[in-house]
Amino acid sequence: MSPIDDELRRALERHADDVPPLPDPVAGAESRAGRIRRQRRGLAAVTTTLAVVAIAIVVPLMRAGDGKPADVFTPSPAPATSAATPTSTPASKPSASATASPPAVGSAVAVYYLGDPGGGLRLYREWHKTTSPDRIRAAVEMMLHAPLDSDYTTLWPAGTTVRGVAVEGEVATVDLSGEALKGTGTGSGAACWTLKQLVWTVTAADTSIHQVMLTVNGRPDGIVSRWWGVGCGRDVPMVRETSSLSDSTAPVQISSHNEGDTTRGNRFSFGGEASVFEATVSWSVVDANGTTLLEGHDNASVGAPERGSWQANVVLPGVKAGQHVELRAWETSMKDGSVTNLDTKKVVIGR
Amino acid sequence: VSAQEREAFREYVVARSPALLRTAYLITGNRADAEDLLQTALAKTYLAWGRIRERESVDAYVRRVLVNTHTSIWRRGRRATVVPYADVPERAGGDDAESADLHDALWRALTTLPAKMRAAVVLRYYEQLSEAEVADVLGCSIGTVKSQTSRALLKLRENAGLRDDPRTALPAGGGGTR
Numbered sequence: 001m002s003p004i005d006d007e008l009r010r011a012l013e014r015h016a017d018d019v020p021p022l023p024d025p026v027a028g029a030e031s032r033a034g035r036i037r038r039q040r041r042g043l044a045a046v047t048t049t050l051a052v053v054a055i056a057i058v059v060p061l062m063r064a065g066d067g068k069p070a071d072v073f074t075p076s077p078a079p080a081t082s083a084a085t086p087t088s089t090p091a092s093k094p095s096a097s098a099t100a101s102p103p104a105v106g107s108a109v110a111v112y113y114l115g116d117p118g119g120g121l122r123l124y125r126e127w128h129k130t131t132s133p134d135r136i137r138a139a140v141e142m143m144l145h146a147p148l149d150s151d152y153t154t155l156w157p158a159g160t161t162v163r164g165v166a167v168e169g170e171v172a173t174v175d176l177s178g179e180a181l182k183g184t185g186t187g188s189g190a191a192c193w194t195l196k197q198l199v200w201t202v203t204a205a206d207t208s209i210h211q212v213m214l215t216v217n218g219r220p221d222g223i224v225s226r227w228w229g230v231g232c233g234r235d236v237p238m239v240r241e242t243s244s245l246s247d248s249t250a251p252v253q254i255s256s257h258n259e260g261d262t263t264r265g266n267r268f269s270f271g272g273e274a275s276v277f278e279a280t281v282s283w284s285v286v287d288a289n290g291t292t293l294l295e296g297h298d299n300a301s302v303g304a305p306e307r308g309s310w311q312a313n314v315v316l317p318g319v320k321a322g323q324h325v326e327l328r329a330w331e332t333s334m335k336d337g338s339v340t341n342l343d344t345k346k347v348v349i350g351r
Numbered sequence: 352v353s354a355q356e357r358e359a360f361r362e363y364v365v366a367r368s369p370a371l372l373r374t375a376y377l378i379t380g381n382r383a384d385a386e387d388l389l390q391t392a393l394a395k396t397y398l399a400w401g402r403i404r405e406r407e408s409v410d411a412y413v414r415r416v417l418v419n420t421h422t423s424i425w426r427r428g429r430r431a432t433v434v435p436y437a438d439v440p441e442r443a444g445g446d447d448a449e450s451a452d453l454h455d456a457l458w459r460a461l462t463t464l465p466a467k468m469r470a471a472v473v474l475r476y477y478e479q480l481s482e483a484e485v486a487d488v489l490g491c492s493i494g495t496v497k498s499q500t501s502r503a504l505l506k507l508r509e510n511a512g513l514r515d516d517p518r519t520a521l522p523a524g525g526g527g528t529r
Contacts (some may be wrong), residue, residue: 002438002506002520002521002522003475003518003519003520004507004508004518004519004521004522005522007453007454007518007519008451008457008472008476008504008507009476009477009479010450010454011453011455011457011458012377012458012472012473012476012477013477014451015375015376015377015454015458016374016376016377016477017373019372019373019376019382019385021368021372022368022372022386022389022390025364025365025368025372025389025390025393026360026361026364026365028390028393029360029364029390029393029394029396029397030394030397032390032391032393032394033394033395033396033397036391036394036395036398037398068379106455116511124515167423193453194384207365207366207368208365208366209370256382269381271382271383301383301386301387301390309382309383309387310383311381311382311383349489
């Protein structure tokens with residue numbers, strides 16, 4: 001390999017390494033497939049209509065010409081089915097495409113915390129960096145500690161530690177220390193959210209895991225139903241409730257930056273995920289005095305009840321490196337135009 | 352799509368979407384577009400799932416849809432304006448400061464390349480596909496892949512201001528001047 005080959009490969013790997021996974025790629029692909037199918041059907045219907053119209057025109061013309069085809073009109077009725085054929089064809093031959101993942105030199109893991117945007121608790125996600133090969137353990141350990149953003153919280157009792165993580169097939173068993181049973185004293189509703197934090201964090205750290213078991217001091221017997229109550233978890237492997245995705249996750253979240261991050265200069269973009277009405281996310285950048293420097297809105301890739309991604313491109317020519325600003329994103333209430341489901345991140349402008 | 356095929360599709364997406372998203376990110380240069388592009392590509396794959404007989408070629412199929420969809424969007428000019436600094440990730444891992452600068456410069460230069468040329472670079476240098484495989488994905492000849500990638504290397508060095516940097520010396524006989 002020549003020098004540029006090598007540097008280019010490293011540059012690409014380095015940038016690709018920072019890309020967090022999609023929150024729910026299967027649901028996203030399936031719902032979008034439905035939309036494409038409807039569009040194609042619509043297109044096919046239009047083509048059919050055009051073909052019918054073309055025939056309706058050509059028939060009278062032929063009649064007028066007494067059986068002789070009219071030379072002024074050459075219809076080309078495209079078969080209606082052609083519109084339903086996708087533009088790309090599948091590979092005609094198998095190709096050896098075992099794509100090697102880039103070597104892990106520190107990767108990002110999603111850690112789920114809780115926040116209250118107004119209507120009750122929701123899961124909020126922070127991206128943390130880890131160099132540990134045991135991503136599940138690293139992510140759970142971070143979940144047991146306070147989040148970077150003080151607007152969020154963890155409901156796991158202080159002092160809880162991870163004793164071990166065992167993976168078998170698609171089930172991960174997380175063994176926590178006895179402090180886990182201290183309880184948070186916030187009722188069984190909050191207890192359910194405590195378990196959700198765990199299940200979402202584990203299944204995000206390793207996407208081949210679909211079910212999570214919890215043990216405390218190595219004991220599985222009745223821990224979950226005894227300590228967290230029936231209705232949120234039972235002593236069977238727990239799963240993400242993907243059917244109620246928008247009921248669990250934050251309606252609007254900034255996930256491109258963590259609290260306290262430094263931006264790359266005064267020209268940067270920030271974004272995240274949202275599940276909001278009509279997919280419209282409002283955003284602004286506010287300085288330390290509370291003055292709005294820039295505001296705008298973006299359409300998330302899909303609207304509620306699905307989750308889409310959104311992005312804001314920011315250019316702040318007057319803002320110098322080192323200045324503190326707050327990034328804000330929210331949903332504007334359809335009822336009265338007020339700010340709802342706000343998420344904020346305090347960041348420092350970099351050079 | 353039958354229940355069994357649907358399950359196979361789910362398994363495929365769960366296993367492969369993180370890696371495919373990285374490729375989509377490198378092709379588009381920003382996270383929001385990458386997510387959008389990958390979701391579209393996976394949706395198209397879902398619709399074609401029954402027709403993709405050889406499961407080994409699913410990756411190749413998805414890559415082709417990724418590149419085709421992106422280049423057609425790019426050609427229509429919808430996303431033609433790229434803010435060079437916008438999406439350089441905030442945190443880098445395992446990279447000393449000096450080579451981090453070099454890699455950032457190469458990354459920014461990459462955003463100035465035309466979509467198809469950029470895709471060729473990503474497939475060749477990140478996915479490490481052979482020239483024949485890249486040609487298959489891009490739907491062009493091996494000769495075109497060769498000429499596109501060597502032109503891309505020249506442009507990258509030029510645009511990154513690294514023409515005389517020994518770290519970006521060109522491969523021998525790769526169309527370079529030194």
